Amino acid sequence: MSYTLPEAFLRRTWAEIYLDRAEKNFDILRNIIDPSFTRPACVIKANAYGHGDVQLMKCYAGKGTDFFTVSNINEALRLREGGCEGDILILGWTSALYAQTLADNDIIQAVLSVEHARELSENAGEKPVRVHIKLDTGMGRIGLLTDDTDRCAEEISSICTLENINAEGIFTHFAAADSADPDCFAYTDNQKRRFFEAVSKAEEKGCKFKEIHCLNSAATLLHYDKRSTLARMGIILYGLKPDASMEIPDGIKPVMELKSVVSYIKKLKKGESVSYGRTFVADRDMTVATIPAGYADGYSRLLSGRNEVLINGRRAKGVGRICMDQMMVDITHIPDVTEGTVVTLFGTDGGETITADDLASVYGTIGYEIICGINQRVPRIYIRNGSIAEIHEFI
């Protein structure tokens, strides 16, 4: 840690957001896609996967990104109010009752069905609503069905001719692009085939799309296709893996680290227990540190008894149940720990690293859930080139 933390933060738990790593990741990824066909579209839904939406939007805008995607209208409006000048696409559903709000704020809405398109068209005011048509090619979630691409093209074409909406884009989402399994590869190829087939048939009927896109992080790495005008990258920009089995490009680093401090140290005698339910009983005399972080910060209780943290560059194992606001770790083997010593819950300390992906694998989830789950009470400290650029406290 090369910067000095304000005294006030030594009281509890905070997330460090390394903007220079976000920029580096962006540069590496931009070199993977062919710039004459595809531009990066940064996915900053869910508060930029917990990193801070406006801050990350500004970071990628600074790198030249002009296309952002979010999951709902509140997220889109937050970006606009935060000064976003680029395109903002809402990937999920928005009620047609918001048609005018969408148009007034120049927000692009995904259209999930012909019916949805009609409702948006009917509710629009003076200004047309910009939309991208979503095709369901095999995700089974939202979008026009593509089992029969002729019928689908008819539907697309009927949307293109509606008044008060501008169908300027069309897209789909892959269900299994993150797996190297041959069946998953074939499944993704088939999704792609259906998508581009439906798009060409709609184009033959006179539809014209500025943006045609199908790539998420995993597909950008494993199924890059220059027919996709945008690469909707999320998790990989934040430096985590789409799937634990995937190799990610050299130099990609996690943007977020989660830190806390030691709040209390005690000697535990053989036979004494730690935390709720007395699930941990010392089988020897030991030294235990308390850390003021728990499941209300987004550090799952499912990690109880299975987690490790880093202190003074060494691994310390969790003992007893993780509480709402506190957890305990065994520091018997670690010298020079005092109240206030920094603890890395995920991140790097000396030669040791624990990633959010590592933690996720301990209890059967994915890194996405860990970073999205870091609670609002955890302040975000933005760091660039070793110094603090901004501190953001939600509550």
Ligand SMILES: *Cc1c(COP(=O)(O)O)cnc(C)c1O
């Ligand atoms: C979340 C999302 C993405 C980004 O996914 P990553 O795996 O994080 O890259 C892309 N497209 C859609 C439709 C999404 O919902």
